[in-house]
Amino acid sequence: MIATLDDLDVEGTTVGVRVDVNSPIDDDGTLADDARLRAHVDTLSELVARGGRVAVLAHQGRPGGDEFVTLEPHADRLSELLGQPVDYVDATFTNAAREAVRNLDDGDCVVLENTRFYSEEYMEFEPERAAQTHLVQGLEPVLDAYVNDAFAAAHRSQPSLVGLPTVLPGYAGRVMESELDVLGSIEETPEPRVYVLGGAKVPDSIDVAWSILEKGLADHVLTAGVVGNVFLIADGVDLGDASSDFIYDQGYWDEIDRAADLLDAYGDRIALPRDVAVARDGDRHELGINALPPGDGEAAMDIGSSTLEYYKRILADAETVILNGPAGVFEDECFETGTRQLFGAATERPMSIVGGGDTASALRQLGVEGFSHVSTGGGAALRMLTAEPLPAVTALENAPEQPAADD
Numbered sequence: 001m002i003a004t005l006d007d008l009d010v011e012g013t014t015v016g017v018r019v020d021v022n023s024p025i026d027d028d029g030t031l032a033d034d035a036r037l038r039a040h041v042d043t044l045s046e047l048v049a050r051g052g053r054v055a056v057l058a059h060q061g062r063p064g065g066d067e068f069v070t071l072e073p074h075a076d077r078l079s080e081l082l083g084q085p086v087d088y089v090d091a092t093f094t095n096a097a098r099e100a101v102r103n104l105d106d107g108d109c110v111v112l113e114n115t116r117f118y119s120e121e122y123m124e125f126e127p128e129r130a131a132q133t134h135l136v137q138g139l140e141p142v143l144d145a146y147v148n149d150a151f152a153a154a155h156r157s158q159p160s161l162v163g164l165p166t167v168l169p170g171y172a173g174r175v176m177e178s179e180l181d182v183l184g185s186i187e188e189t190p191e192p193r194v195y196v197l198g199g200a201k202v203p204d205s206i207d208v209a210w211s212i213l214e215k216g217l218a219d220h221v222l223t224a225g226v227v228g229n230v231f232l233i234a235d236g237v238d239l240g241d242a243s244s245d246f247i248y249d250q251g252y253w254d255e256i257d258r259a260a261d262l263l264d265a266y267g268d269r270i271a272l273p274r275d276v277a278v279a280r281d282g283d284r285h286e287l288g289i290n291a292l293p294p295g296d297g298e299a300a301m302d303i304g305s306s307t308l309e310y311y312k313r314i315l316a317d318a319e320t321v322i323l324n325g326p327a328g329v330f331e332d333e334c335f336e337t338g339t340r341q342l343f344g345a346a347t348e349r350p351m352s353i354v355g356g357g358d359t360a361s362a363l364r365q366l367g368v369e370g371f372s373h374v375s376t377g378g379g380a381a382l383r384m385l386t387a388e389p390l391p392a393v394t395a396l397e398n399a400p401e402q403p404a405a406d407d
């Protein structure tokens with residue numbers, strides 16, 4: 001059982017709030033999209049309105065990557081979104097950071113520096129070991145409670161996610177609560193249940209496919225995107241050099257054998273594209289499987305219209321549809337129709353759940369609305385959709401309770 005903000009005695013309490021505001025960053029270092037910040041406004045504004053002293057913890061990017069930047073722009077944007085000053089301190093657990101946290105008054109909010117500026121925060125630990133890290137040891141003395149609202153990072157066993165709730169009373173924030181409500185009860189969603197696995201993260205999708213088919217969670221798995229292309233090759237289809245080279249260059253060649261094993265074991269529940277779209281003379285050109293391979297340099301960039309008809313027929317009987325990853329290169333208008341139509345058809349079903357960063361941006365770009373739930377998480381949502389526990393959620397379940405006010 002996880003405690004929520006309803007269980008937290010907030011007034012005068014110094015709360016470390018882990019959020020996931022990991023966002024695309026423009027070349028000049030500014031935020032390119034604030035969707036993930038907006039998602040946490042409910043949690044943060046509730047805590048400040050209830051008189052909490054709020055210290056925000058978050059990561060941004062990965063070490064060595066272009067988006068590995070400070071959280072100063074995030075603090076500025078949060079200040080606008082919360083309608084109150086939000087301080088930023090360029091440290092996470094040093095004396096300066098601790099001082100900033102100690103100086104908070106009721107209703108104040110400060111953003112601490114990108115947790116991944118410290119190497120421990122980019123490692124994975126068991127919770128007890130994570131509790132011994134410098135970040136946790138440094139912050140524990142200045143915090144009374146810990147709130148985790150970072151559902152999108154809950155598949156990571158990093159100190160700010162699993163160490164802090166080992167030593168501090170832990171609570172789910174409002175984003176975490178609503179994600180767990182929907183995605184945590186996937187086994188209880190109505191059947192038939194159809195999973196649509198598209199996008200480009202082939203190993204993750206194949207892991208998910210194994211898990212949901214083995215557990216009997218999926219009545220059908222529809223494949224699309226690069227995932228669909230890998231399954232077609234595994235089924236003996238010659239997709240041509242351009243698609244094969246792309247898969248090879250991504251390091252996904254071994255996934256073809258795993259896809260073939262899946263087809264041997266569960267082929268009756270896995271649907272493969274019946275046609276694909278390639279670029280020919282600067283336009284979209286569709287080819288049935290029997291007309292493959294395509295011409296030189298032509299890659300399969302989207303599912304074609306007979307695949308769409310076939311998949312829509314399967315979706316028409318689904319009570320629950322779960323989607324991850326676009327059906328094609330939706331960024332190019334010649335190849336957006338597969339994603340637009342497939343995702344549009346899913347929204348007609350009684351329960352439709354979608355997750356993934358690129359998927360969410362595809363939905364925004366294509367103006368597809370009407371899902372029962374759009375998850376903030378990519379990898380975290382995928383892991384939950386296989387009914388696997390998330391380390392940060394388990395850590396919250398095991399967190400100590402808040403002592404009574406007069407203790």
Ligand SMILES: Nc1ncnc2c1ncn2[C@@H]1O[C@H](COP(=O)(O)OP(=O)(O)OP(=O)(O)O)[C@@H](O)[C@H]1O
Pocket residue numbers: 198199200201224225226229300301302324325326327328329330331355356357358359360377378379
């Ligand atoms: N047939 C295809 N060939 C090449 N790229 C494709 C194809 N189909 C989809 N893609 C690409 O896949 C990318 C998105 O895949 P990804 O698996 O990263 O999505 P996501 O799960 O929503 O994102 P994340 O897991 O990062 O939150 C898009 O950039 C899209 O252009």
Ligand SMILES: O=C(O)[C@H](O)COP(=O)(O)O
Pocket residue numbers: 020022061062152153156357377378379380
């Ligand atoms: O964007 C995400 O999926 C989360 O913020 C986790 O980021 P990570 O994959 O770099 O751990």
